[in-house]
Amino acid sequence: MLLRARVGFGLTDDGGPLSKALDEANYCIWCHNQGKDSCSKGLKEKEGGFKKSALDIPLAGCPLEEKISEMNFLKSEGIPLGALATIIIDNPMCAGTGHRICNDCMKSCIYQKQEPVNIPQAETRTLRDVLELPYGFEIYSLLTRWNPLWRRR
Numbered sequence: 001m002l003l004r005a006r007v008g009f010g011l012t013d014d015g016g017p018l019s020k021a022l023d024e025a026n027y028c029i030w031c032h033n034q035g036k037d038s039c040s041k042g043l044k045e046k047e048g049g050f051k052k053s054a055l056d057i058p059l060a061g062c063p064l065e066e067k068i069s070e071m072n073f074l075k076s077e078g079i080p081l082g083a084l085a086t087i088i089i090d091n092p093m094c095a096g097t098g099h100r101i102c103n104d105c106m107k108s109c110i111y112q113k114q115e116p117v118n119i120p121q122a123e124t125r126t127l128r129d130v131l132e133l134p135y136g137f138e139i140y141s142l143l144t145r146w147n148p149l150w151r152r153r
């Protein structure tokens with residue numbers, strides 16, 4: 001077991017490097033193409049409702065229905081700004097999610113019999129990649145206010 005010392009309110013997990021995020025984005029099979037992206041929409045039973053985990057918790061996917069599969073695809077194609085803009089459609093508060101918060105998406109990944117895609121790490125790295133660009137924070141701020149890919153706006 002990995003033990004990490006806590007100091008004050010600082011995060012104990014620094015998140016993964018770019019190589020790890022790209023590994024996860026390419027491990028994903030981009031299920032949105034088949035409408036089967038259970039990480040976002042939940043793992044559904046044929047007769048309706050959601051499948052349940054071994055602990056009897058419904059596998060309902062991302063509470064925000066974030067476009068995870070699309071994000072992973074864009075990330076794998078080397079389009080970090082597009083990947084972040086896609087996250088921001090449903091989750092402008094992504095600076096507070098990712099590896100810091102729930103992993104309902106990961107629990108509902110289509111890979112139920114093998115290691116699921118580590119979506120929280122991929123999401124956080126996508127944000128950090130943009131923040132590390134020149135004017136990265138301004139780009140992030142602009143995307144959260146403008147949200148150009150949100151068609152209803």
Ligand code: SF4
Nearest residue numbers: 028031039069109110
């Ligand atoms: S994260 Fe899992 S469920 Fe979601 S698109 Fe990728 S492989 Fe499919």
